[in-house]
Amino acid sequence: MTFTEIGCGIYRDEKRLFTMDQSVSASKDREFRTWDPHHSKLAALILKGFMPPITESSRVLYLGAAAGSTASHVSDIARNGLVYALEFSPRVMKNLILACESRPNMIPIFADANHPEKYSYLVDKVDVIYQDISQRNQAEIALKNVRCFLKDEGCLILMIKARSIDTIAKTREIFGKEVEKLREGASVLETVKLPQYRDHLAVIATK
Numbered sequence: 791m792t793f794t795e796i797g798c799g800i801y802r803d804e805k806r807l808f809t810m811d812q813s814v815s816a817s818k819d820r821e822f823r824t825w826d827p828h829h830s831k832l833a834a835l836i837l838k839g840f841m842p843p844i845t846e847s848s849r850v851l852y853l854g855a856a857a858g859s860t861a862s863h864v865s866d867i868a869r870n871g872l873v874y875a876l877e878f879s880p881r882v883m884k885n886l887i888l889a890c891e892s893r894p895n896m897i898p899i900f901a902d903a904n905h906p907e908k909y910s911y912l913v914d915k916v917d918v919i920y921q922d923i924s925q926r927n928q929a930e931i932a933l934k935n936v937r938c939f940l941k942d943e944g945c946l947i948l949m950i951k952a953r954s955i956d957t958i959a960k961t962r963e964i965f966g967k968e969v970e971k972l973r974e975g976a977s978v979l980e981t982v983k984l985p986q987y988r989d990h991l992a993v994i995a996t997k
């Protein structure tokens with residue numbers, strides 16, 4: 791198989807995306823791990839042509855890490871950096887902790903992303919905030935965390951899930967309103983629709 795490196799630590803063949811397994815449980819000969827765009831909005835975003843500004847030394851705050859599936863690929867990319875993986879559901883937290891055990895650069899944080907002041911003692915300033923949270927106030931949560939943790943030149947990648955905000959209104963209207971809210975505290979650079987996730991919109995922003 792031929793792999794091409796398309797971004798820092800991100801590879802692809804004709805059809806699929808991969809990262810290089812950096813977990814301590816990986817064999818000495820590092821292996822490529824398939825990164826499925828049907829199970830990861832970040833992978834879908836990369837396949838749409840947006841390369842996240844994550845380098846091998848980046849610090850990333852990941853809001854809504856669930857069991858750590860996408861976060862583990864971010865940890866492969868930022869292999870000499872840090873991934874703060876935040877989650878508030880006790881049910882999935884168990885699996886997130888397990889995923890972090892073999893990844894020294896991935897730190898599990900059990901907290902509500904609505905209250906950054908409760909975890910600010912754990913998190914340094916970061917290069918990237920990635921948010922994938924199903925809540926009504928997604929833009930508000932993102933802005934609170936941008937204010938607390940994003941470096942001046944840092945990047946926010948927000949996955950807006952329309953149906954968590956409003957179950958009836960047209961997705962276009964929901965996206966429009968949520969992006970407007972985000973503009974109150976951040977500069978929106980780009981929005982990207984993801985073919986695999988019809989009620990989601992990826993928003994790229996800076997401070």
Ligand SMILES: C[S@@+](CC[C@H](N)C(=O)[O-])C[C@H]1O[C@@H](n2cnc3c(N)ncnc32)[C@H](O)[C@@H]1O
Nearest residue numbers: 854855856859860877878879902903922923924
């Ligand atoms: C769509 S899932 C994330 C999937 C994950 N990003 C991935 O690709 O592997 C959303 C997660 O956000 C978490 N979540 C929702 N609201 C939250 C909040 N206020 N603080 C922290 N986590 C939250 C949920 O428990 C859920 O696990």
